[in-house]
Amino acid sequence: MSMVARASVVATKESQVIVGVVRHDEHDHDSKTLKAALTEAHTHRETSIRLAVVDRGYRGAKNKVDCEVLLPGPPLKRDNAYQRQKKRILCRKRSAIEPIIGHLKHDHRVLRSWLKGAEGDRINLLMAGCAWNLRKWMIAFFLFEKPNGGEQTLLAIACCQPLGTPLIVVWVLS
Numbered sequence: 001m002s003m004v005a006r007a008s009v010v011a012t013k014e015s016q017v018i019v020g021v022v023r024h025d026e027h028d029h030d031s032k033t034l035k036a037a038l039t040e041a042h043t044h045r046e047t048s049i050r051l052a053v054v055d056r057g058y059r060g061a062k063n064k065v066d067c068e069v070l071l072p073g074p075p076l077k078r079d080n081a082y083q084r085q086k087k088r089i090l091c092r093k094r095s096a097i098e099p100i101i102g103h104l105k106h107d108h109r110v111l112r113s114w115l116k117g118a119e120g121d122r123i124n125l126l127m128a129g130c131a132w133n134l135r136k137w138m139i140a141f142f143l144f145e146k147p148n149g150g151e152q153t154l155l156a157i158a159c160c161q162p163l164g165t166p167l168i169v170v171w172v173l174s
Contacts (some may be wrong), residue, residue: 007110007119007125008037010044011100018100018129019044035064051057052091058121104128104129 008022020040024033028107038049053070054061072091075084105111108128113121 005121006033007121008033008040009097009101009104009129010037011073015136015140018132021125021129023118023125027059030055031059031061031064034058034061034069038065039068053087053094055094060132062131070105100132104132108132127153 004025004147008020008024009018010020010022011018020043022033022036022040030145034052034054037169038052041049049067051068051070052065053072056071058069059071070090075087079087094151108131109123110128115121115124
């Protein structure tokens, strides 16, 4: 029985289906975990990620990834009203990943891993993600909920510690 180390969860914005999970072996700064999380997101997508909207913990990550990184902050003078509103909306929607993390921790038992070692933590995370997706699929199938046209335009990535609040929250726009 062990506590799960830091983990990244990648989920779509509209349907909140988990696209990928990553376990980080070391407790690195947020800016150093962004590349691994985006790489995991790229493996399960056909289109490349153009924009990642992240929280202030990623200040040093702009040079470490291939896509544009948008940090929340005061609007730029060169932005028009539409661009300012769009950035504001994207930065506000980052908090939608936090309930997913809470459900994974408490409903899908990511809070504590009963499997041995780092590989056991990875398996536990993967199975929790599969259980989350199965639940979403069953709701859509049995309640005839139409998905958002099958279009996945916005992703959310988050890292959490077992007993703490989410450490990393990222929106990815493709």
